[in-house]
Amino acid sequence: MAIETFKQGILPHLKLFPAGICFTFAYGSGVFKQKGHNSVKDNMVDLIFVAENPLSWHTANIERNPKHYSFLRYMGSKAVTAVQNFGAAKIYFNTLVPVNNAVIKYGVVSRESFIEDLLDWNSLYVSGRLHKPVLVLQNYDDGDIKMALEQNLYSALHASLLLLPESFTEERLYHTLASLSYRGDFRMKFGEDRSKVSNIVKCQMEHFRSLYEPVIKSLDQWVDVDFLSGKAEQDVSPSAKLYHLNLLPKTLQMGMLEEWSRDGKYHDLEDILRAAAYDTECGDLVNAEIEKIVNQSSWSQSIKGVLTAGIFKSIKYSAMKVSKMMKSLNKT
Template sequence: MMAVNSLAGQPSLYAKILGMFPQNLSFAFAYGSGVMKQSGASRKSKNMIDLIFAVDSSSLWHAENIRRNPKHYSHLKWFGHNFVANFQEHWGARVYFNTLVPVEGEDVVIKYGIISRQAMEADLLDWCDLYVAGRLHKPVVILKQATNSHLRSALHQNLYSAVHAALLILPETFTETDFYRCIAGLSYSGDFRMTFGEDKNKVVNIVAPQVEAFRSLYAPVVKSLQDYMHMPVLMGEGECCCQDISPSARMYHLNQLPRTPQRAVVRLWNTRGPRRLRQDTEDTLRAISHDPECGNVVETCIRNIVWNSSVKQSVKGIATAGLIKSIVYSWKKIKKMLKASSWKSKD
């Protein structure tokens, strides 16, 4: 199963962008409003193109990239490529971003993030940061397919995890649009930037023009879970969907959650209300599966993971981008938010 949407023949712009960088990439994709259509967004070419590059060795990759593209980096490059790699690996969501990078001969700027393949696999499988994993819950454009079997498996598992989490949060009946909005919203639910700097309707704007892309992305997962959910639209029928919300079904989804949110759910449930007697993970999950507040507990834990990683990564971004670029980038985001709000009010 394909993890995300892929380019059939790379457009010259993407090929040119990839040509700017060291070629030893394990996986690369482009995402965001500069790549995928969003409601209320301006023409895609006017939006910055966001990219993520997974690499086997962050240190070696930065050494070559600093040699090729020293102007992409802030003052941190003067401490050497090993310092840059360590800063990437041990701060924030383990991604190092260079932003507002112009593409020579093109009326476009890019922001690209570097993450080690091992850190990406961990986030995809465990949702320790739900940063890169969350971006890959939505349709993206793959610039370089993953060749490593472990990474391909992690990309595949990340989509299943998103569905299990969404079904725990959603009610017994829902629409196809509700389903995709819930999945797309997992990585935005606790993002502190949503309080100011991002369009409050971002999730709606992402899903509305991309329903077909979401359907293509998640159809194989949904079909494999027919014992737990029914989505008639995949069979050419209506949009009304339903799921089994019995304790046994919830227990199944809870057991399939990635390790970080699953542990957080157990901790939170054991500390809520009167002193809990159940401490064993299996017993606790079974108790949660009978709790009417199960979905709220899961949603709260996912929100906390996103909040933590988004705050740390944003603070980290000030150092990796430099103060001036950080101010320019933040101002662009605010203008975009205000423009989106203005567009919404006119509508």
């Protein structure tokens, strides 16, 4: 009921923005309760807008909502779109935007880049946010987006199972799924709540279960989760690992191929994945490649953040993040 109330409250705000958005979702502590946050009302609302044509959309939005943008608005929508397309994530954020009685942060990504990240994990930036429960606010029944969203969940489960042992708990599975897009993020060492992933999972078990139960049940040949007891087991044989490896996103597979090719010899991807399936450190190999993807995108987005938010908002936003981190350290 609380989520539905939030949705009805935020939907009118979307009328402030131009048309041309094919998919919108809200995420984070401003939507879903997290441990350590007394009320979602106290937190900034995070939104992602998937735009059909970002250049046209920014042109209209700069005219309609100029104060949302940093100094980049004076350089025009072409400059804004160029900054958006810089880096692997290809997303542009306006942050600390006051809208009526709320404060929001919204990111703009093209439909093409959105789908590519969901399928290939180019950056694990928007795809990683969708590994966790989100609230869909606008959805124009786009078949390609629907397919990519589903594929992203399967990819997350395949990757997580490769990182987990033979026996684990349902909560640990969700913790692993939620942590994928934070592995390798330098901000998790300084600038983020150290207990962020645990705080997300502990208060959202039902949402995670609703999101992943159909996916888990469709892979019952490889993994068995007892949703009553919370206990889980999986097949960790080389054949099972090879099955998961073959279904990992392209960027992750290509990263593994590149790593194995450092000896200067030619390697076939199929041979590399088979060798990895028999390697006792298979999970470490997968984790290392996930960390590379996330590390690259986290750095590029942080650099962009100074431009898109401006100096003063960047300082304020960073201070908020550091404050959360210090509170979590004090609790620890």
